[in-house]
Amino acid sequence: MKLHVKLALLVIFLILATGSLSAFLVSQTMHKATVERLEKQAMLIGATMAEHITHSVINKEVVAVSEALEFFLERMKDVEYVYVVDFDGQVSAHTFKGGLPRAFLEHKSAEKIATGGIKRYFIRGVKILDIYYPLIPGMRAHLHIGMKEYDQFASVMILRISGVAVAIMLLGFLIAVLMSRRITRPLSLLSDSLRSFGKGETEKEVKYFGGGREIAELTDSFNRMIVDKRHAEETVRFERNKLINILNSMEDGIYIVNQQYDIEYVNPVLKNDFGPFEGIKCYAYFHDRTEICPWCKNQEVFAGKTVRWEWYSSKNQRTYDLIDTPMKNADGSISKLEIFRDITEHKRAEEKLKKYAEALEEARNNLEQKVHKRTQELKDAHEMLVRKEKLMVLGQLSSSVGHELRNPLGVIKNACYFLNMKIETIQNEAVKDNIEIMNREINTANKIITDLLDFARIKEPIRQNTDINQLIADTLSKSLIPENIRVNPDFVEDIAPLSIDPIQVGQIFLNLIENAVQAMKKGGTLKISTRLIDDATEVIFDDDGCGISEKNLEKIFEPLFTTKVKGIGLGLAVSKSLAKANRASILVKSEEGKGSKFVVRFREKEV
């Protein structure tokens, strides 16, 4: 159906609907107003008539009442009938020709009527308002007036309104048809132009064919759209050329391949290296393969990832840094854009640089080792100097003080011996205990002095063949071992006698045993064993005491280093010196909290 026909029908429908609805509402309103006016008039007439005839009805003057009714009927053209019900509830007078209709006999006159009212009837197809009005409110006597519901005035008015409404609707139809033609013609012409525009004809602009301001604005908008499109096409063309120029002038290679591995574009740089690409799959073009490359990145790229990788082309012996990027096409499909950057020279330079770096690293390492070695030597030399200085001072001090102290100690010890003999008869335990303490402390002091003197001046060992196992046993017998420490000897039999100074070596063993005992204050086991290893004989003192921290382990052989409350830090230093004098060495292995193991190693060839 044509647009103008649709538009005309729509307007006609709207006119019909609104016109009919308006006419309906007007007619209903008029009808209601007319009926209300009639009802008011009728009630007024009823009241007047009732007032007029009340006395006659009271006095049963039937003739007078009938005359009044007839008089009334003659003058009121819209009145169909009048009848009166008297105080006995009987119709005493009426205007019906031929008699009282049976329908009005049952007028419920027995009810006493307080106010007037209206009933509605059809009489011979005419709508009748039956107005009843009491002669005296509250009594049975009343008056009925039957009036036609429509008066002539109202009928004429409704007819006129209907005529005007129909005329307006017909005029509306005509205007609708004409207006729809006027409005739709420019639209049709505009539609034709749009169709041409849709086919790509953007050269012609649309002319204004009339149709009002809106159509003119629409035409202008359309023409602006054509101009805009023309400009857009030119811009696209310009930008396209620009892009091609950029791609052609790039030093990097670029190519585009679709999901079927068909090459869509190769820029001149790559063409120079790999030749024409038309109709060739990418794996054949670049790799001379007949099937997809195992290292192909296309699937990753088509999945949306950007991949960067290196590729060495055996075709032209060049290395490329490749960047593969997904590229969305206008139709929604994805192609791969690959950028080739030739990094062959870069790689070669990089190789050279790598070699230089490796050489440099080696030189640096050598230098470091040398520096470290020299530094260590310097450190050792420095330590030695310090130690020598310390020892020299200590030696001088020890020899002078040791001799001076040993004599008074000898006197005190003799005095104690004397006292001890004297008090045997006294039986005083407290005195005995104190004398014992004095003896013990004298021994300790004597030991310190001995260590000092030994340290200050190591005597030349007096070597003699010594059974090492026996020497250990002798030393153990001289040692004070607390009861909570268990000594576990494990000696290898048939050890050849060692050429050592038994006193000095015994002193070493005694020091190590005392150290072990002092490390096991809460008790434990001291394992003393001997063994033969290659050309050496080893004596091992293995305790499960408190052990030595890693930090202290380096310093335990330094003179004056001690962790004990009463020690002066010369035991292990003296032992080391004595071992050295007897061509032995002392090795130590210790772990804090678990115990220490001291190994005194006597080398056979040195013996």
Next chain:
Amino acid sequence: MFRAQHKIMWLPAIIVINALMFFGCDYGPERKEIDLKDIATEAEIQKHAAAENMDILKFGFDLRASPQEDARQYLPFLRYLEDATGYKFDLRFTTKGSNIVDNLGQGVIQLAAIGAGSYIEAQTRYEVVPLVRGLNVEGKTGYQSVIFTTPKSRIKKIEDLRGKRFAFGSVTSTQSHIIPRIMLAESGLTLGDLAAYEYTGSHRNCANAVTSGRFDAGGMQDVMGKNIEADGLIRIIKISKYYPSSGISANKNVPAEKLTKIKQALLDFDPKGRHAAGLYHWERTEMATGFCEAKDEDYAELRNWMRKFDLLRQGKEGAIQ
């Protein structure tokens, strides 16, 4: 295809609907069809009339103001009687050419509110049954009449009326005729001693006749007379003693049990109290505060005066109220 048909059909359909809206709609109440040619027969009308009036007790009274005004006073009273007795009552006016004495005596009405004079006549002629007498505003069982003149008149006492013009109300009225005549007689005056006298038809006409100057003095009921005097229009020169007031009497054919029930309802009537609601100016009647029982002996004195005045033989002209 269907779409095409649909397009073709919708326009005529709309036009038809609109036409129906425009011309054919009629929203109104249901109407009964009346056939004017279906005429009721005379027998049907009579039968209907009998049915309409069956078991209705008709209550009569004499017009005092207008039919509408009198009906407004009596209709609430009759509704009380209907509620109290269970009987149906209907008010009846006394038509021209008839009087309430004959209507009550002959059974046109079954009950009537009548004055003392009318009762005496009706009892004498038809043996009507006295039921109750009204209690006035002051609760008294009798009423009075006054003889009055204009405020500027030189007449000071009844005796001054000798040779003067005198206006009565209705000839059938107790208060505006019989009692004033008794007052004249007690002062030694007869109708012959007056220069002229006239029955003006009502208490109000009587007052108008005197205030207009047509008559020198008049006799009327006490309540209205006192009200008019309060307005300064007349001057009362004499007030009568109390005579039995208006009451309600019944036709002798009304069954005794009905009369008993009605009488009790009347005695129970309390217009100032519990039955006051709905009454319309009941205080203006001679039964303003209710009723007391009536007996025929109450009317003996008045009956004697009426005999003396020869009023009991005026049946053809009208009853005495």
